[in-house]
Amino acid sequence: MNYTGPKIVTPPPGPKARVIIEKDLAMLSPSLTRTAPLVGYRAEGVYVEDIDGNVFLDFGSGIGVTGVGHRHPTVIAAVKKQLDTLVFVNSLDYYTLPQVELAEMLFKVTPGDFPKRVFYSNSGSESIDTAIKMAKWHSRRAYGVGFINGFHGRTVGAMSFTTTNLTARRGFAPLYPIGQFTPYPYCYRCLFNREYPSCDMECVGYLTDVVFKKIIAPDETAFILFEPVQGAGGYIVPPKEFFTILSDFAEKHGILLIADEVQTGYGRTGKMFASQHFGLEPDIITMSKAFANGFPAAATVARKEVMDWDGNAHEGTLNGGPVIMEAAKAVLKVIDEENVLENVRVEGDYLRSQLEELQQRYPIIGDIRGMGLMIGIELVKDEKKTPAREERDRIINAAFSKGLLLMAAGESSLRLIPPMIINRQQLDMGLTIMEDCLKEL
Ligand SMILES: Cc1ncc(COP(=O)(O)O)c(C=O)c1O
Structure with a gap:
């Protein structure tokens, strides 16, 4: 595995994923509500590959679990x-x-x-x-x-x-x-x-x-x-x-x-x-x-x-x-x-500054907040701050179809919580996809 960026080879969920999802939905607890139809197959660093060979850039790290990256060699x-x-x-x-x-x-x-x-x-x-x-x-x-x-x-x-x-x-x-x-x-x-x-x-x-x-x-x-x-x-x-x-x-x-x-x-x-x-x-x-x-x-x-x-x-x-x-x-x-805390501080500041620039161009971004590489983006429909929940979910789905894993938090926020070892180039790739999704919206 030598992932260099997200790669969609078949629109997800692909044929193999659909079979697994159908069986899962029939047998596993209905209390599990999934964010996206990803069937994980293997992963490394900041990337997750699904069972059909699609590669996703992971901005969620399983809600912060794979903090030092998937399958860190150490x-x-x-x-x-x-x-x-x-x-x-x-x-x-x-x-x-x-x-x-x-x-x-x-x-x-x-x-x-x-x-x-x-x-x-x-x-x-x-x-x-x-x-x-x-x-x-x-x-x-x-x-x-x-x-x-x-x-x-x-x-x-x-x-x-x-x-x-x-x-x-x-x-x-x-x-x-x-x-x-x-x-x-x-x-x-x-x-x-x-x-x-x-x-x-x-x-x-x-x-x-x-x-x-x-x-x-x-x-x-x-x-x-x-x-x-x-x-x-x-x-x-x-x-x-x-x-x-x-x-x-x-x-x-x-x-x-x-x-x-x-x-x-x-x-x-x-x-x-x-x-x-x-x-x-x-x-x-x-x-x-x-x-x-x-x-x-x-x-x-x-x-x-x-x-x-x-x-x-x-x-x-x-x-x-x-x-x-x-x-x-x-x-x-x-x-x-690996000086991970320093990376979190530097790349967290960068991510936040880039999101603040996006906010200037996309009024749906009501608030940006967080610390380090734990950043929330609250989406709103209007100046009265009506929560843009449906729009948030559409962004998550659109990002998924382009190879970016995003997660939700609160009523209408996106939560960005990528692996703490993420680098500038990987952040930029994710930001580009996010902007494409905002444009489409
Ligand atoms: C702040 C906080 N506390 C507790 C939990 C519960 O952890 P777990 O799902 O491992 O039981 C979570 C899970 O998201 C959490 O975010």
Whole structure:
């Protein structure tokens, strides 16, 4: 495989893909809603090839999973080496070296120069459930606060704090009944119709002056769970002040801060964790997606004194298997050795500047926001900011037919989250396709 750019050899989905899709739709869960009719066959770097030989430039990296690029050679070599020695002993009952080595590496890159502990699991949702349980155990308090438009996953605990849309919740009540919700600073569509910075952060005021004064007592609240940049909700970046007010309040009342960095983590925003942009040192931090570059893995890292639960309080048979731990170690090695954070910063700035130029020419682009190589483009129909949802979906479909994988977020946003090793030329190819799609629209 020596991919040099997107290449469409047969209009996708091609004949082989159509057969697979038909069978898939008949047999797999109908809860899986696919963005595009891609049947992945092989991949490398920033490219994915489908089963009919079409090659796509990947601006989604599986929602940020293949962060250092598909099948990065260092990750693949580490996995192959581990496969030849030990695939599994369960970490409920025994110990392995890779878990300990990875913990040492993780504690160096996670925010906060204090003693920590880690709990490994297999998905972002599990890492959230771990955090929720841990915060409740440690504090012996009942409640947790989440944010409107937040996405934390699909297991019952994580889902109970997911408020991106009703389909994620409808039909599953009663959910874990401890959550209270408050507005996130979505300044482009402020719920209070105010403008930042003259708004005095009325959204945080709602939390401190309404939620914590009329609904739940701060001293009965175990945690505040937040995404430092909302992901599925539409790549929403809060003003720095938001986190200052939040963390001061939490500290004053002994409330634990849980940063969900499942999507923002691992270099995506130009720092290892997005919390670091805001000077935050969360008590608990969750990570998954890019953690092992495609192998199912997650971690919940906490202050040592917070992860103080009893033996048996929380476990999982498959957690932290040695092959996956080696993949995760290799990811950290690549990020360090290949200067990936610098690439994210430089190419992220470039991508953003090019998108801002497009915005001048295409009024459908209402807002561009994000950090590093995590950029949201909110599409609107008019000056009243009517969400251009259908147009957004048409752009995704048109891009797909031209060999570019784009993903959606929020009601009418595109999310650009390409592999963090993407180069200028590859970004330009994607931008050209995006502009063609905008023109056609
Ligand atoms: C911020 C955030 N938290 C949690 C999750 C859930 O992760 P998973 O799908 O691996 O369970 C996601 C997934 O998109 C996410 O973006």
